[in-house]
Amino acid sequence: MEKIAELLHQYRQGKGLPAAFYTSNEIFKFDVEQIFKKTWIYVGVVSEFKKKGEFRVVQVDNNSIILVRDEQGDIRAFHNSCRHRGAQICVTEKGNVPKLVCPYHQWVYGLNGDLIYAGRMGESFSCKGNGLKPVAIESIAGLLFINLSKDPSYADIEKMKTDLAPYVGFYQLDRLKVAKEIDIIEKANWKLVVENNRECYHCNANHPELLKSWPPFGAGFGWPDDPREAAAIAKKIDEAYAVKRPLWDSMGMTHEPLDLTADRWYRAMMMILENGALSQTMNGELACKKLLPGFTEPDNSDLSMWTHFNSWHHFMCDHVVTTMAIPISESETLVRTRWLVHEDAQEGVDYDLDNLTHVWVQTNDQDRWLAEINHAGIRSDAYQPGQYSEETEGLVMNFIGWYIKQLQSGI
Amino acid sequence: MEKIAELLHQYRQGKGLPAAFYTSNEIFKFDVEQIFKKTWIYVGVVSEFKKKGEFRVVQVDNNSIILVRDEQGDIRAFHNSCRHRGAQICVTEKGNVPKLVCPYHQWVYGLNGDLIYAGRMGESFSCKGNGLKPVAIESIAGLLFINLSKDPSYADIEKMKTDLAPYVGFYQLDRLKVAKEIDIIEKANWKLVVENNRECYHCNANHPELLKSWPPFGAGFGWPDDPREAAAIAKKIDEAYAVKRPLWDSMGMTHEPLDLTADRWYRAMMMILENGALSQTMNGELACKKLLPGFTEPDNSDLSMWTHFNSWHHFMCDHVVTTMAIPISESETLVRTRWLVHEDAQEGVDYDLDNLTHVWVQTNDQDRWLAEINHAGIRSDAYQPGQYSEETEGLVMNFIGWYIKQLQSGI
């Protein structure tokens, strides 16, 4: 604790964190307690839970969490630990069950978590009070957030819901399906994974596939030094938006830029894809012929959204890419990415999986490598926090500032 | 220490242990010191050591122990560490040697542990006082127990020997051989491995192979709720025993039930196999045509025996299954099972290895899985010790009570 307070004292705004914040196991545990077990974290999407009894298991540090659609159609979250001997109840990552039955001694729980049956426990035993322990869960227009705290801050999630639901709601996630889900484990501290995601200073040299359709100026990089050239580009961007805004309004899309990264750590930004692209694909053509429910015509928009520090999302007219980062240890982070398409789209007919996933499979792998060499280099005795670029790393600074605040509140 | 005292204080009789007893490395180390380095633990069987010089290495925590049959035919135990530079002397799990020679600098020890030769050590060096460090070893009719304490409690093992030798002696383990030995490493705390073994509440749903011949009522599970039905079954069991007892007496078998699980943690129970089975096989037929030395006719008995918390055994008329559990870390346990048959039995003629081992290979694997999902679920922040079933988990409660006592004695 004293060590962490001392390290927080060493932190200088505008610079990176002292090495221990990335490499120390003690601080990692503090991160988990102060952040991942206190705030709302993005863990999944409604599109995974089509039917009653459809469940999904998510691991957050030592906690295995069951997400399941209940009899009423709500998605509930429970700790995956039987109230008898503590065994895990759901032992596969996903599935569909009528009841939640512990494989060890067949205690039976309803989809609402109530204990329904426990054999041979004698007269004095009561099922009441022995239900599965619930976990707070909230949906923002289909994006699912859990909070492992015993006393979750609902004001926090309600504010985010109010702000973001209008953007997300347009895409009708409950009418989409998960076409593909890919996990990678990055050998890097979770904050390096997030820092990497919060700037595009590294994009030009490292992401050739992404840059096929990516708007460099909107993403905060690539502005020319010559002020006249820059002004010309800014004008061109403004003109493009001027054309799109009425169209988006007419479709009912929410598209005004929203940036709360300095304070509450989320952001929504409607971008216009570059080079005539309609989707993040190698040739810029649609990845899925069947458009998302809200669209009748192809559109070159990309709603780039970040929520609560552990997720990033791209909503396009034909598919959604949604990614979450969950820490495993001070030097390992799970990055799970899902590609969503219209629930009626058919693989092989409307979309090709390799084509749909190619850009972000490559981009994620490039970012994994960057986060890993970053982590490896920070281990050096010679590392000292360097200066961030105000031009291109402002959002990284915001993230680091937010992170420092979370830790300070726990000291 | 204070933490352990506090945790012991949290323990409530009739409930499981607080999570830290299963998941904490600190408590694991305390378990090793208080239990595995203080009490007598089952590590092998005389049937492995047919000839002089036949040795076997067993690892218990950081200690590698050599078991070897010496010149006089006794089985001795030594620490596997040369008195010169500390190197391991026996570097294979088993073998047969005339002397114990250190591979590093060829110091030579007799089978009694004495240092016989050490080259180039000069005039002043004396072999005397540089013998291998001995480990206390005792045999209960051929079951081998070691004690790593510098001051082993012999009263303890003598009492167990007096109680159990009559049961085991009948099977003449020195005239059996090891037909097969299989190790599995379970990713679970050793106490979860033992708890799993001490109840059959989980058997019905998880052990189809075992239940082919397993007597459900004797094993403490499966009694019907209807008291009249239960009484009828009890009567039937009594009648079966009434038929067998005189036969067993005439053969010289010891068969009275013995249960010291509440106190000293061992038990012997003569069971009668079900469904007309003569052996724990899939079809109930004999696993080995050549009967064990004490038998002239096939017999449907199964002496189910547990010794000192880390072993379980089944003695049948044609083979013996004997299992030991040795902890590796707070979340890993070695489970070693041996199948013994008459020393004159021939593989492929008298027995088929797959047939002989099938039931317990399957059963062990099922139990491994149960212990592992149990361990995984206990890691959850939501875990709280649940209530044991008095009807079916009494022996688990006895084990946990015994364990708590061992720890209390060390605080």
Place this chain on the structure above:
Amino acid sequence: MEKIAELLHQYRQGKGLPAAFYTSNEIFKFDVEQIFKKTWIYVGVVSEFKKKGEFRVVQVDNNSIILVRDEQGDIRAFHNSCRHRGAQICVTEKGNVPKLVCPYHQWVYGLNGDLIYAGRMGESFSCKGNGLKPVAIESIAGLLFINLSKDPSYADIEKMKTDLAPYVGFYQLDRLKVAKEIDIIEKANWKLVVENNRECYHCNANHPELLKSWPPFGAGFGWPDDPREAAAIAKKIDEAYAVKRPLWDSMGMTHEPLDLTADRWYRAMMMILENGALSQTMNGELACKKLLPGFTEPDNSDLSMWTHFNSWHHFMCDHVVTTMAIPISESETLVRTRWLVHEDAQEGVDYDLDNLTHVWVQTNDQDRWLAEINHAGIRSDAYQPGQYSEETEGLVMNFIGWYIKQLQSGI
């Protein structure tokens, strides 16, 4: 700290170290701080760096170090961590680059470590003061030593340079090339790896390939007990040296025995290969037809040299074998061996790689195994430091004495 002082107090001269010095992670960290981050350690050879921009990365504990030949032809050492976000700059083990460019955001450093370019950092940012952090590096006639201390002792390396450069200089390492480099990771504490290298008591029984050409008496083992036999051998050795010395003098070789192992830990000893061998090969014939630059005729000499506790070297007329040991953890050590030949020698024509490397590939693997069973045995509760042999383990005692002194100086 108190624990280490207490353990140092337990150490008895002439005996091995208490177990914790080999097995404790706390002491391992102290070893790294007191020794590997304070003294000069051997990390490479000039023969690796033929051209400007040729680089090599070496990992010492948490530090990744770049060794690179600069514009002026000097070999420099830098911490491999960008001054911006800390990422590793060189991400392959070796290569050749015009500049050192960070892959993350393309900051560009010169081969002298100066920061030359950093994009988008704004007007106020200055490259000055943001160069790569240098590491002290010194060459002893081509053997490269680094020192990770902020205040390296140059007196130390200068003394070693004065003493050893005359021996090494004759072999003109800058005109040799690395024919092969092989890493092995030994599961043993680094001190056990070194102890193993500092005695040949174990050689007779364990190194059949090495003994094809190895002079047993010079290496401190193998003297017969009979004093008359020993005298006859000594006389024979003296005669052999009497023949060789004038020849070596005429060639300009430095060959007088030098032994500072008791104090500063290095040694040079010119040996004469046995059994008519000219090189350490299986048949004793030359491993490389093209002789090293200093030789016009084959010569059966072998300059056996040890430097500063973490290296050992054999310089012969046709090739050099040079080995370094770098600790990874308390129970893992990297052993990197390089075979050097004349830079003009051609593989397949002048030398066959398998033939060149066979003896030491086998010897290293045998030593790995010995160090590993040594480490495993020392973990035993029964281990107590044994007596070293004065006849054959004097240099081990010197190493241990030196090691104890280093630790004492840090308490």
